[in-house]
Amino acid sequence: MRIGVITFPGSLDDIDAVRAVRLAGGEPVTLWHADRDLHRVDAVVVPGGFSYGDYLRAGAIAARAPIMDEVVTAAGRGLPVLGICNGFQILCEAGLLPGALTRNVGLHFICRDLRLRVESTATAWTGGFTPDQEITVPLKSGEGRYVADDTTLARLEAEGRVVFRYVGRAPNGAMGGIAGIASENGRVVGLMPHPEHAVDPLTGPSADGLGLFTSLLTAAATR
C-alpha cells in the first residue's frame, strides 16, 4: 500500500511519518507541496511542523498549497487522510474537518507524553484498536486547543466522530478534551498528538502510535 507524506516548506515531522509508514509495513511516497500529483497513493499523511512558518494562522497557507487541492478532491472520493498536529490544523483550514486549533491555555508550547483514549474504532486509521483502548503518545504543540461551536461539538459527539480524547484534563484546554476527530465518512482523521513519534520505545514513549498506520494497512489487506 502506497502512503503519501506531504512535505511543505517548514514541515518537520515528515521524515517521522515516512518512518512510521515504513515500520508499519507500508510503502512511503514523498509528496511535494507545489506538485499537483498524488502519485497514485492509496492514502495521505499531512505531517506535523510549522508549514510556511505558521505565519498568518497555523495551517492557513499550507491549506492553499497546490497539493492540497488534490488531497481535498481525493478525500471527496474516499481517500484516507491523516493529519497530525500541523497536519490537523491544515485539514481544518482546508475544510476537510470542522473546528479549529487555537493557542493552548497557559500559552506555553507543550511537549509531553500523554495518554489518549481511542473513542472511535470506526475510522480508516483506528480500526485496529479496541474501543476505549488507552494509548501513550507525545503531544507537542503551541496551538493545540481544539475549539468548535456548540452545534459542531454536539454533532461530533452524537455521530461518534471524536476519535481520540485526552485522559484526564486536556493540557491545552481542548473543548470536550478532544485530541482528534474524523470526517463524516471516517476516512479523514486529524489529531494533535503525534502517533508517528510513538513507533519505537527507543525513541518514543511507546509503540502505540504504530496502531494508526497498521489499522489502515490491515483494513486494506483484508478488504
Added chain:
Amino acid sequence: MTSAAPHAARDQGALDPVDSTPAVDTVGPVGSVDSVDRAAATPGHPQPYRELGLKDDEYARIREILGRRPTDAELAMYSVMWSEHCSYKSSKVHLRYFGETTTAAMRTRMLAGIGENAGVVEIGDGWAVTFKIESHNHPSFVEPYQGAATGVGGIVRDIMAMGARPIAVADPLRFGPADAPDTARVLPGVVAGIGGYGNCLGLPNIGGELVFDPSYIGNPLVNALCVGAMRVEDLHLAFASGTGNKIILFGARTGLDGIGGVSVLASDTFSDDELGTGRKKLPSVQVGDPFTEKVLIECCLELFAADLVVGIQDLGGAGLSCATSELASAGDGGMRVELDAVPLRAAGMTPAEILSSESQERMCAVVRPEHVDAFLAVCRRWDVLATVIGEVTDGDRLTVTWHGETVVDVPPRTVAHDGPVYRRPVARSESQDALVADDPERLPRPAAPSELRAEILRMAASPNLCSRAWVTDQYDRYVRGNTAGAQPADAGVVRVDESTGRGIAVATDCNARFVALDPYAGTQLALGEAYRNVATSGAVPQAVTNCLNFGSPEDPHVMWQFAEAVRGLADGCAALGIPVTGGNVSFYNQTGATAILPTPVVGVLGVLDDVTRRVPSGFARDGDAVLLLGTTRDELGGSEWAHVAHAHLGGRPPAVDLAAEQRLARLLAEAAGERLLTGVHDLSDGGLAQALVEACLVGGRGAAVTLPPLLDPFVALFSESAGRVLVTVDPADADAVDARAQQAGVPVERLGTTGGPALDIATVGVLDLDELRAAWESTLPTLFDGIPSLRDRAGEADP
C-alpha cells in the same frame, strides 16, 4: 513567500557594474560615498573610531596597514572584526594552551578543530559529528525572546557551515535568583525564544542546564549548543579558492537589525536619518525568522548533496565583514564583492551598514561558475533568495565596490586574523584567600532524622534542583525521531544512523561556585561532570567543547580566573585523552561592577556504537539492586546544600580525580555494552539525596536504601564528592557488577532495592513519592506561572 527567481536572475547581472541595479533604491548623492580614493585624498578626515570600540593604537595600526586612513566601510569592518567578540584579543594568548596540550593521539579522530566554524570528530561507520556552544548572553538580557532565539539560529548555522545536518540542540542557561523580578522578565522570554525558534526549526532539544545565582541578575547566561552529523567525505570548510569562482549570498535579505555600534558612522553621512531617507533606527538585537532558517537548512543540505559548494560560511557576528574576510583569508586568492548586488530590506543603507548588518538566516557560498545555475535552481526550489555578489580573484586583496566606487581595499588576513593581541594583566586577588578560608565546616548541619528528611524535601524543591519540566516541556525533544534520551536524563542521546544504531551522547555542565573557589580545579570538575554524564548513558566520551563565560578581561582577577580555567580544562582533557575541538569566549559578563561567577561551561560528546544499549537515568524496574559507585568524602565547599541552607560560598571545592573518573567511565561503558545496567544516574548538585529523589521520580518508583555505614548520614546525603554515580542492576547481576567494579578500582556500596511507593532511607525516614513529586515539580510553575501546576497527572504517561 518571496520568490527567489527574479532576484536571482537579475542579481547575477549585477556583477557587471554597467547593468547594476540596486535591490532597493539607495539614497544619497553620488560623491557622498567614502571611497578609497576619497580616503586617500582626505587623510585628516576625523573618524569616530573610539565610538566603534577601537583604541588609538589600533586605529593607528589600521592606517599603517592601509597606508592611508580607512574608509567608513573599512573602519566598520576592522572595528567589528577586531572586537573582543570576533578577535579573541584578550583570550588568544591563553587559548593557545589548548593546542599545545593536544597530543597526536588525541587528534586521531579530529577532522577539524579550533579555528573552524565548529570542531569535527569521526565517530565510526563513515560518520562524523560536529558540535559547538556559543553565548548569546547580552542580547538575551536586552531582549530575552529574540536574543535567545537568534542564539539558537546562529549556532545552527555554524554547524551547517561545516557541511553537517544539525541533529540536536541544547541550552545551558543561568539567571539571577529564581524569585527576582528581573528573572521573571528574562527567563520566560528566553525559554519561549529557544522553544519558538528551535521547535520551528525541527531540531530536538535534548538537554542543557538551568542554574540560578545572584551573580547573574544583571547578566544572564544564554548559551546554545548544536550538534550536527555528516558523512566524513562531506566535510565542508570555510575557504574561498579558485579564481573566477562566484560568491553567492543566500537566505534572508540584509537589513538594519543588529548593526549596533556601526550606526555612529551613518550619522556622518546622513544629516537626518529618520526623515531624510525613510530609515528607521532598529534595535541592536537581531530578529530571527526560524521558518527561513528551516528552509535554509534543507536548501544547504541539498546543495551539499549535489556537490555544488566549494566553500561555505555562515553570516553571524559581524555579518558580511566576517564572512568575506574569513573566506578570503582562508583561501588562496583575493575576493571582489559588489555590494550593490546584496538584496536589502531597508532603504538607504550605507556600505558600512551592509557590511556590518547581523540580519539573521544568511549564508555565503563559494561556487564554481559552471555550478551557479544549478545552485540557483536548488535555491529557487526552496524559495530561498540567492544572489551572486562577487567572485574570487587572483590578487591578494579583498575589494568591495558600491555604486562603481571602491569602498574597501584591504588584505583580508589583516581583518580576519591579524587583529590585536593583548596580554592582559593576570593577578589572583587577595580576596581569594578569604573565600577559600571561609570553610563550610562552621555551618550548622542537620543531624536528627526528622531534620535530614526535611532537608531532602527542601533541597528537592530548591530552584537549582527542582524539576526542569516547566522549561523542557516547552521544547520539542521528539522531532526527527532519533532522540533516545533527553532531559531529565543526565545526557542527551541521539541516533545518527538508523541502520546501524550508531549515535552520540552529549552533556554540558559547570558548577560555577566550584570555579569561583578554585578556577583550575573547578573547571576540571565541570569537565569531569560532563564526561561522567556522557558515560552514564553508556557512551564513550570522545571530544570536548566549551563556552567560557567570564567578567571583564580588564580585571586582573577575572583574567586569573580565566587563565586558570583554560589551564585546568586543557590539562584535564590531556589527562582524559580527549581533545578540545572548539569553543567560545564571552567576556564582560558583569552585573554592574561585579563580575558573574566564572562560568566555563564544558560540553562533552560521546559515542554509542548502538543506541539501543543506552541506559536510562531513573529507577526503571522494581526489585533491582541499587549500587553507589565512587568515593564519598566530607566535601561541601561550593555545594548546593551550603547555597540553599546558608547562602554560603566558601572553602574548597571537592577533590578532582580524573583517573578515577576515567575508571568509572570505562566501567560504565563496558557494563552498558553488555546490558548489565538497568539505570545509571550521576551524583552532582545536591549529592546522593538528590540523585535518589530524581531516580525515583524519573523512574516512577520508590526504593528502600541504607546509607553507607561508615559515613555521617548528613555527609552521605549531601556531600558533592566527584566521580560518583548510582547504578541499578538486576539482582542476579549484582555480584558480577560488584566484582567488576572492584576489579576496575571503583569503590562500590550496595544501598538497597528499587520498588514501592516511597523513597525509604533507613534511619532517616520515608518520603512518599507523591510528597516528593509535589515538592520537586511545583517550584518553577509557581514561580513563573503563579500557580503550582497546570498539570493533571491523571492523563500523563507513566515515566
